[in-house]
Amino acid sequence: MSPRRLNVLLEEAGLTPEQAGAEVESVAAHPAVIQARATTHRRRELEALLESRAALYRQEHPTGEAPVVERRRHLPPEEFFERYYHRNRPVIIEGLMADWPALSRWTPEWLAERFGDEPVEVMAGRESDADPDFNAERLRRSLSLRELVARMREGGETNDVYLVARNSLLLREAFRPLLADLRAPAGYIQPDLSSPHSVHLWFGPAGTLSNLHHDHLNVLFCQVLGRKRFWLVPSWETPWLYNDRGLYSAVDIRAPDVTRFPDFARATVHTCEVGPGDALLIPVGWWHAVRALDVSLSVTFVSFDRASRNTEWRDYWLGPQPEKVAR
Numbered sequence: 001m002s003p004r005r006l007n008v009l010l011e012e013a014g015l016t017p018e019q020a021g022a023e024v025e026s027v028a029a030h031p032a033v034i035q036a037r038a039t040t041h042r043r044r045e046l047e048a049l050l051e052s053r054a055a056l057y058r059q060e061h062p063t064g065e066a067p068v069v070e071r072r073r074h075l076p077p078e079e080f081f082e083r084y085y086h087r088n089r090p091v092i093i094e095g096l097m098a099d100w101p102a103l104s105r106w107t108p109e110w111l112a113e114r115f116g117d118e119p120v121e122v123m124a125g126r127e128s129d130a131d132p133d134f135n136a137e138r139l140r141r142s143l144s145l146r147e148l149v150a151r152m153r154e155g156g157e158t159n160d161v162y163l164v165a166r167n168s169l170l171l172r173e174a175f176r177p178l179l180a181d182l183r184a185p186a187g188y189i190q191p192d193l194s195s196p197h198s199v200h201l202w203f204g205p206a207g208t209l210s211n212l213h214h215d216h217l218n219v220l221f222c223q224v225l226g227r228k229r230f231w232l233v234p235s236w237e238t239p240w241l242y243n244d245r246g247l248y249s250a251v252d253i254r255a256p257d258v259t260r261f262p263d264f265a266r267a268t269v270h271t272c273e274v275g276p277g278d279a280l281l282i283p284v285g286w287w288h289a290v291r292a293l294d295v296s297l298s299v300t301f302v303s304f305d306r307a308s309r310n311t312e313w314r315d316y317w318l319g320p321q322p323e324k325v326a327r
Contacts (some may be wrong), residue, residue, distance in 0.1 A: 198302070
């Protein structure tokens, strides 16, 4: 808004012309405003570039055709990297997990029988929190795996309790035997699954929801049990996603309020469903929301079979800062 327009508004609010001019000059001299003005042009340039990228992407789809996530069966690793990973495009790969014992062995009942007395860390009380993913640290609770399975079986469809990747279950010695039921997809993922943070587990009832967010790494999402619905939006449409904090969008993917968030109407929203044996590449920076349609077990990998292992967008950290934990 121009200084002249600000002066008019302040005068309409009751200030004298002298008072209005002094207020506008005072605000314009504030260091935060000076810095913001210096970066505004650069931000507009970047948004214009991303808008051009989005326009090119939309031209790939005929008018009125809903965008889809490609499905490929037995996709060769080199084609995976060339056509999808390096081009920042999602893809669902079928047959990649055919040799996993987990596909036939992992059920809530088997886990409860094998590891039932072991305590696990979960996010609990999620339904009473308006923003459970963002407030995950204060929702951490510990209960036995047997109790978790009982709550899932008795509670029906719910978003109240969820064992998520940040609980790092597979890093615990008691649960390391589960790694024997997995296989690093050859040519896709680094073969050593025992290295820290190479593989993570998600376990929860039907109804769990991770609302719209993006990751700062590429993720290979492998579905072991149950089905999950995904909503995905390209990384280059970030300016329309109301990224109000960290990795998260303010838009509720289940009922987007385009009156409150009008730019979201421009977003290219892909939807897909992954079931047992499906592996989905979630490209770095792609916005996604995930809802479990059944009791669900999922495994995610971030250590790809490349020298760089992965490509980071930004260095985000969720939870306590690492240096504070170290102290």
